[in-house]
Ligand SMILES: C[C@](O)(CO)[C@H](O)COP(=O)(O)OP(=O)(O)OC[C@H]1O[C@@H](n2ccc(N)nc2=O)[C@H](O)[C@@H]1O
């Protein structure tokens with residue numbers, strides 16, 4: 001059995017520029033991976049694609065993004081044999097943390113090894129874009145500026161050292177619904193260039209000051225819990241807080257480890273799922 005880690009991402013910024021003729025939105029966002037990961041097991045078999053997962057919210061058929069990744073590789077490279085994909089889910093589902101996208105990216109990378117395809121990260125990321133807008137970023141990992149509909153990736157320096165507290169209210173959010181309800185005239189637009197400068201300078205305060213997500217107010221209107229969690233995180237001592245992706249997960253940053261327990265324990269009263277993790281920050285080389 002081949003095992004691959006599939007880490008979650010958070011958005012340090014997410015700006016929505018305009019709606020495109022293909023119904024996707026042109027976006028500009030900065031993402032970075034965090035040390036909360038699903039574990040994907042891949043085992044060759046005679047034929048077919050088989051998904052195994054104990055998580056009842058995860059589909060075990062062609063709706064699963066890991067299944068779609070395996071199907072795409074099989075079709076593109078005319079692979080006749082099959083694979084059993086076991087998903088040990090640690091990333092909350094429908095949370096804004098790219099769990100499914102990261103599983104798909106890990107499956108692409110793992111099958112590249114299992115079936116000895118010798119594809120580069122760029123080739124795997126190009127395949128990933130066919131599955132979902134976040135999959136290309138998840139193939140590279142680390143920290144990046146993503147443009148287009150999210151599939152054009154430019155590597156950025158890792159953020160300055162800090163911890164991340166993630167809190168997910170017990171509701172899932174549909175990414176399509178959030179983009180559908182987005183109104184460009186009412187949105188807050190983050191300063192992407194200021195965030196890039198903060199990363200280049202390793203400036204923690206500037207990174208905190210420039211967190212921003214144009215989808216946050218949309219999801220908050222649909223689910224007021226998101227705003228309440230933000231308030232609680234600030235109250236318990238986070239340096240800066242933001243909703244990740246289309247939500248509903250909220251993350252808080254702290255650069256002093258001693259402050260984590262108060263925030264973590266305080267949030268546990270409001271949310272079923274709370275995690276305190278490190279940023280991963282840098283890309284890992286392709287195995
Ligand atoms: C919110 C984010 O997670 C931020 O990282 C991404 O923008 C969404 O990435 P994703 O879940 O991989 O999205 P996809 O599976 O490609 O698209 C889901 C749906 O979201 C909407 N969508 C997505 C990406 C984008 N740039 N514009 C959009 O309008 C579309 O309605 C699309 O049908």
Ligand SMILES: Nc1ncnc2c1ncn2[C@@H]1O[C@H](COP(=O)(O)OP(=O)(O)OP(=O)(O)O)[C@@H](O)[C@H]1O
Nearest residue numbers: 064065093094095096097098099100103134175245
């Ligand atoms: N491998 C997978 N893991 C979790 N959900 C999956 C997977 N494959 C497909 N799905 C489906 O995708 C939906 C969204 O789940 P996912 O955890 O990927 O959302 P997300 O974290 O909000 O993603 P993103 O941040 O990329 O928008 C789920 O409701 C589930 O039905």
